[in-house]
Amino acid sequence: MTPTRLCSLFLVVLGVACVWALATIMPGGLGMLAAPGDSLTGILLRYNWLPRLVASLLGGAGLALAGVLMQQTLRNPLAAPTTLGVVSGVHLALLLATLFAPWLLLHVRGVVGFVGGAAAMGLVFALAWRRALAPTVVVLAGLVVNLYLGALVVVLLLFNQEALRGMMIWGAGSLAQNNWDGVFYLLPRLAIGALAATALSRALALLDLDDVNAKNLGVSLQYLRAGALGVAVFVASVVVVELGVIGFVGLAAPSIVRLAGARTLKARLVWAPVLGALLLAVTDQVLQLTTHDSAALIPTGATTAALGAPLLLWLIPRLNMRRPVPQTMAEAPTVRLRAPSRLLLALVVAAAAMVVIALLVGRGADGWTWPLQLPWAETGAWRLPRVLAAGAAGLMLSLAGTIIQRVSGNPMASPEVLGISAGTAMGVLAVILLWPAAGTSVMLGAGIFGAFATLALLVVLNARSDFEPERVLLTGISVLFLFDAISKIVLAGSDPRTQQLLAWMSGTTYYVDMPLALTVTALAAVLLLATRPLAAWLDLLPLGVPTARALGVNVTFSRLLLLAVVAVLTAGATLVVGPLSFVGLLAPHMARLLGLTRAREQLAGAVVIGALLMILADWAGRVVLFPSEIPAGLVATLIGGSYFMWRLRRM
Amino acid sequence: MGWLVGLALFVSGGLGVANAQPTPRVAAIDWGQAQTLIAIGAAPVAMAQIASYGDWVGGPAVPDSVRELGLRVQPNMELLSQLDLDAITITPMYANSRTRLAQVASVESIDVYYHEGSAWDNTVESTRKLARLVHREAAAEQLIETTRADIEAAARRLPADPEPLLVIQFIDARHVRVFGDNSLIGNVMTRMGVANAWQEQTNFWGFALVPIERLAAIENARMAVLDPMPVGVAEEIASSVLWQSLPAVRDRPILDLPAVWSFGGLPSATRFARGLAAAYDGRETAGETETPESAP
Numbered sequence: 034m035t036p037t038r039l040c041s042l043f044l045v046v047l048g049v050a051c052v053w054a055l056a057t058i059m060p061g062g063l064g065m066l067a068a069p070g071d072s073l074t075g076i077l078l079r080y081n082w083l084p085r086l087v088a089s090l091l092g093g094a095g096l097a098l099a100g101v102l103m104q105q106t107l108r109n110p111l112a113a114p115t116t117l118g119v120v121s122g123v124h125l126a127l128l129l130a131t132l133f134a135p136w137l138l139l140h141v142r143g144v145v146g147f148v149g150g151a152a153a154m155g156l157v158f159a160l161a162w163r164r165a166l167a168p169t170v171v172v173l174a175g176l177v178v179n180l181y182l183g184a185l186v187v188v189l190l191l192f193n194q195e196a197l198r199g200m201m202i203w204g205a206g207s208l209a210q211n212n213w214d215g216v217f218y219l220l221p222r223l224a225i226g227a228l229a230a231t232a233l234s235r236a237l238a239l240l241d242l243d244d245v246n247a248k249n250l251g252v253s254l255q256y257l258r259a260g261a262l263g264v265a266v267f268v269a270s271v272v273v274v275e276l277g278v279i280g281f282v283g284l285a286a287p288s289i290v291r292l293a294g295a296r297t298l299k300a301r302l303v304w305a306p307v308l309g310a311l312l313l314a315v316t317d318q319v320l321q322l323t324t325h326d327s328a329a330l331i332p333t334g335a336t337t338a339a340l341g342a343p344l345l346l347w348l349i350p351r352l353n354m355r356r357p358v359p360q361t362m363a364e365a366p367t368v369r370l371r372a373p374s375r376l377l378l379a380l381v382v383a384a385a386a387m388v389v390i391a392l393l394v395g396r397g398a399d400g401w402t403w404p405l406q407l408p409w410a411e412t413g414a415w416r417l418p419r420v421l422a423a424g425a426a427g428l429m430l431s432l433a434g435t436i437i438q439r440v441s442g443n444p445m446a447s448p449e450v451l452g453i454s455a456g457t458a459m460g461v462l463a464v465i466l467l468w469p470a471a472g473t474s475v476m477l478g479a480g481i482f483g484a485f486a487t488l489a490l491l492v493v494l495n496a497r498s499d500f501e502p503e504r505v506l507l508t509g510i511s512v513l514f515l516f517d518a519i520s521k522i523v524l525a526g527s528d529p530r531t532q533q534l535l536a537w538m539s540g541t542t543y544y545v546d547m548p549l550a551l552t553v554t555a556l557a558a559v560l561l562l563a564t565r566p567l568a569a570w571l572d573l574l575p576l577g578v579p580t581a582r583a584l585g586v587n588v589t590f591s592r593l594l595l596l597a598v599v600a601v602l603t604a605g606a607t608l609v610v611g612p613l614s615f616v617g618l619l620a621p622h623m624a625r626l627l628g629l630t631r632a633r634e635q636l637a638g639a640v641v642i643g644a645l646l647m648i649l650a651d652w653a654g655r656v657v658l659f660p661s662e663i664p665a666g667l668v669a670t671l672i673g674g675s676y677f678m679w680r681l682r683r684m
Numbered sequence: 685m686g687w688l689v690g691l692a693l694f695v696s697g698g699l700g701v702a703n704a705q706p707t708p709r710v711a712a713i714d715w716g717q718a719q720t721l722i723a724i725g726a727a728p729v730a731m732a733q734i735a736s737y738g739d740w741v742g743g744p745a746v747p748d749s750v751r752e753l754g755l756r757v758q759p760n761m762e763l764l765s766q767l768d769l770d771a772i773t774i775t776p777m778y779a780n781s782r783t784r785l786a787q788v789a790s791v792e793s794i795d796v797y798y799h800e801g802s803a804w805d806n807t808v809e810s811t812r813k814l815a816r817l818v819h820r821e822a823a824a825e826q827l828i829e830t831t832r833a834d835i836e837a838a839a840r841r842l843p844a845d846p847e848p849l850l851v852i853q854f855i856d857a858r859h860v861r862v863f864g865d866n867s868l869i870g871n872v873m874t875r876m877g878v879a880n881a882w883q884e885q886t887n888f889w890g891f892a893l894v895p896i897e898r899l900a901a902i903e904n905a906r907m908a909v910l911d912p913m914p915v916g917v918a919e920e921i922a923s924s925v926l927w928q929s930l931p932a933v934r935d936r937p938i939l940d941l942p943a944v945w946s947f948g949g950l951p952s953a954t955r956f957a958r959g960l961a962a963a964y965d966g967r968e969t970a971g972e973t974e975t976p977e978s979a980p
Contacts (some may be wrong), residue, residue: 073900073929080926081897135915191755195740199856209858209895211926231753327885330859330893331745394816398751411765476780526893533780537756546784660753660760 036295036304043311050318051086058082084210088275089333090310091219092208093282095226095272097309100283101301101529102230103264105237106258110291111172111507113284114269115514116179120280122153122274125182128189128200143222146274151266153178176510177618180449183517184539184613189661190524191535205525206277206334209315218275228270230302233261238298259290274326280338280518281345283307285637288348313337331526338518346494349504361680370628377629377637384424384645390418393653394661417654418550419542423651423665424644425550425557426542426606431620431643432557433566433602435636436595438621441506447618451513451601454612456487458538459516461608462523465534474660480558487512491596494598505596516610516612527683539613540666542651549609552630555606561640564598567591571632614666615673623676646672695949696886704927707818708770713759713781715741717773720811720949722746724827726818729767732756738913741945742955757781764788770816782892792817797889797947804871804953811950832875838961839876847962848881849873850902850932851941853910857920859895861946866890869946872953876960881905881932889947899930906958907932908939910946939963 059074094392096114103112107633114120126149130137137145158166160174186204190197209214236257270285286309287301295301317333324331370376392413393404400410433448448454460483464476491508498504520538524531537544570591573581578588603617624638650668657663705802711730712718718731722744730751731737737746748891751767753759753808761784769789776780776798794813796806815824821832852860861868862882867890870880881902886892907930921927930935941959945952 073931076929077897077900080924080929081900131915139916139919195736196914199854199859199917202856202859207859207895209897211858211896211921211924214920214923299832325898329887331894395762396762409768415761415765424940533757533777536755541758543761544780544784660751660763661755662758662760 034293036300036308037292038295039289039293040304040311042309043308043315047311047315047318050315050322054318054322055082056470057321057322062305080212081210084213084216085208085317085321086314088210088215088219089208089314091216091223092276092279093286093309093311093313094270095219095223095268095287095309096279096283096313098223098226098230098302099265099269100287100309101298101305102233102237102261102268102285103283104302105240105298105562106261106265107166107171108240109166109171110283110288112275113281113287114265115284116172116175118153118157118175119150119266119269120273120278121179121186122149122151122156123147123270124204124278125149125186125189127154127196127274128186129198131197132189132193142404143218143271143274146270147267150270150273151263153182154266162310172510173446173506176450176513177615179517180321180613180615181670181673184667187535187539187613188667191664192661194531194535201331201521201524202330203277205332205521206279206337207330207332207525208276208334210530215275217273218437222271225269226264226271227306228262230261233264234298234302237444238263241298241355277332277334278521279334280514281311281341282313282337283642285309285341285344285348285510287313292348310549316340316421329526331522335518335521335525339515339522339576342511342515344516345514346423346508349507349511358479368631370634373629373631373634373638376627377634378639380638380641380645384641384648387645387648387652388420391423391648392416394652394656396656418545420545420648420657421550421554422542422545422609423647425667426609426614427616427620427641427643427645428551428557429560429602429606429642430610430614430647431616431624431639432641433563433599433606434617435568435615435621435624435632435639436564436571436599436602439632439635440574440592440595442575442577446506447615448599448603448606449513449612449614449617450509451491451599452509452516453484453487453489453518455482455509455513455608456483456490457604457607458612459483459519460486461537462520462534465537466523480608481604484600484607488597488600491600492593506567537662537666538611538613540613540669541654541662542609542666543662543664545609553605556601558600560598560605561676564636565597565633567595568632568636570595571636610647611616611664611666611668614647614669615676616646616669619643619673619676620646707820709768710818710978711753711759711764711769711772711789712778713753713756713772713778715756715945716796716807716948716952717751717810717814718746719744719951720814720827721773721818721943722819722820723949724811724815724823726820726823728773729769730759730764732759739950740943741952742943742950761785761788767897773814773817774789774894776908782980801889802871803866803868804875806869807871807949807953825891827950831856831954834954835872835875835957837877840959841961842876842878842964846878846905847906847936849960850905851908851910852883852899853946854857854913854921855893855922856914856915859893861891861893862886862899863891863946868948868953869944869945869956872956873960876957878960886974891946896927899932900926903931905932906934906936906939908941908963910941911943928949 057157059077084678100113103117104110123146130145157171157178159176160177161171171549201337209676289305290301290308295304316337320331320336322334395402395412397407430448437446437448457480460479461476464479491505493510495505512557523534573584573586581588620639620643621635623642624635627638629638647665647669651665654663654665654668688838707726709729710721712721712728713732715737718728719741721728727747727750730753732753733756734746734750734752753763764786768802771790771792771795773792774793776793782791794810796803796810811824811828815821851863854860863879864882864886870890873880884892939964944956944959
């Protein structure tokens, strides 16, 4: 199918959807087309339906244009405003402005959005710079930034649910318009973006060559890349600021036209915006048609993202990911410690000290209290299950993180990336919505079910590629996008129960009771012991498939088993501390940096560090804003973020 | 006016009810319940998110003695267990906190929206249940009576034969909450003899979240907008042709109402009724706490 045919097909679909939508949602059906311009029907047509249609076309085109520019500049088929963190950056920047400097929004809303988007993308680049911006690394770095910014968004929403309700609708991308202002805002800015893209297109096309050849042709690559990305961020932030967070179009449209045969950059620059415009407009018309009489709001932007996730799953195996980039995935050499056991002992002592502090030090009704000043029933009895659960969750996440990083040979991998936590979260979400009065145990069951459903999906989709780590990770990212989209739809619904959802999503140990804490601790202990015999694989698998095979490892079986262990570990931890946390990413890193390079040593070091980090995060979250609590997952995320900055400086 | 009576009772409570049982120490998680307890002179020992209560519920004001518990979904357990509570009141929305709270004090789950019956009847019933819990039955009956009387008094101030009313609250410039018949607000309207112009679907709590074009089909209605307005909305709707052309906006002046916690107790009902009457009068909502500013 050629791009021309594909777009014609979508145009026909859009035409049908428009006629049908008009006939259904307008008072008077299709007869309204003949209504006089100043009648209410005429005004609805001209100031609501028509600007919304045009805005959706413009928004889709703009995002697709940004996607093409990003993909071409980075030579990365998965680059897009969402994957590079631009959308999250705009989102957080506007939330912060709403809360702390609302006057900014009246005058320089667009600037606020652009600065947020550019800063987020800059962060992604900083993370992936040393790996020469290799496609998968960029996407994983983007994911980390998305998680980080997403955690901050969740906490802002948690503490300001009433004040930010409107921002939740915007955050889910409702395209409702009530005049032509939105279109007039978008049109000139997108035109500038399109002109700039055209001007750059010839030079950008040379990027299809490799860097050396492009340089020989006299292209200043740095300025070209910076310029093209600047245009892309500008276009994307303009669309997001005006229409809200719209997932996926920027990723899907360029990829689809490429698969449909738009081989040259020029062809993609023409067809991707056309297809993007049609994709968003069709989705929006169909949604107007299906939700025109419901009491809830189903926003278009999040729906595109939810529909897009399966498409992304389908696309991944068809994308050419093996681009000629220098092999930079190898980990930085670290010097192995001569006496790792001494370091491990020190870590254990530190963790034990943290447990004592977390149990005995805190604030009470009348300020800070001495250890044991208040009865145990009023302090420690509440703290013990939380400390246990936080420690066990940290342990399980870091265990899972170490395994996944070793199996994938990718230092950016972490359990969150696999999507298991997102799967667990979707199960819990379903219970909160469908069975509002259900207790904790029902939620736990649903969470476990969600985790294993995700695992099954991972296995089914990746069996054919022999569980190639990169594809497994990308599958996980797709699941994560799906969860993100669904939770945004729910949050936009303005249901009073969403605060409960927010509370859990932000990763708090608040809901843990003693039986659950003991269960999780036992689970962590059993899995820790069960992982010991698998450590040999973890030393051999990073050497590469041929080497591992030659050394007698059944690669498929070992990967599958390790994947299952990771899934159970992640599910157990997610039930306790929610889907957001960086511990699984951080702890293995830190262990390796400290010189624990062999699998068994790294595992031991990582689990102690992970437990310590989580207990510290939980304790800090409980005492800093007493009696309000900052969720442990968020505190861990903040610690993790700072750690990343520190790492970046060293690179 | 009901809560003023309640406040007076609260102030005189130390003398007047001294021979009765001592007031149990109660913590309230839900704002509507905290509001009711304050109104019947038995302010809770502790409640959640006091600062936001001021912005979104408005009144009656929270006495200084009331302790802050943190987020409504996560009241601080250590603090709760240090307060020697006799009871904690919740709604079924906080059901998953129940077993945890029960370790501190007996938990009373008092419901308005999760069972059959009109929001008004259930709110009245919930007021009585709360009152039994704190031995303030008389004050509760008085609150119920004053609320009824206040609503009737407010209704008498309305013009004869008022148009159907469309009560909305802006979420952003393009989306509003519309309150239907089975919201507390809808019930108060019915008691005031005002028809509700919104007869389409609503959710569990009696409101619908819709883009503003859904209001276009509603003719012959009076629009009433609840505070607070989010930042920038006033500017945006002022230039919106669609908004200006809605029959309910085009044909009659819009009524500005103070912030009313639409899931609140009887004081919120009074607040709405008085606000509505005052808006019709074109007068200020006299004697109340001032209208909260737009979102912080």
